Amino acid sequence: VDEVLAHALVEAPVAIEWTEADDLASQPGASAAAANPAASEVPTAH
Helix, strand or coil: CHHHHHHHCCCCCCCCCCCHHHHHHCCCCHHHHHHCHHHHHCCCCC
């Protein structure tokens, strides 16, 4: 597999360092919760 990737890729991939804050920010609704923290206290009816 390494040989195939070496021929297929233009350059070697670079690892991305993720933090817990990055993970939380990527979750759906993260921007709404950050803008209105009280909104997260209200239960959502489904």
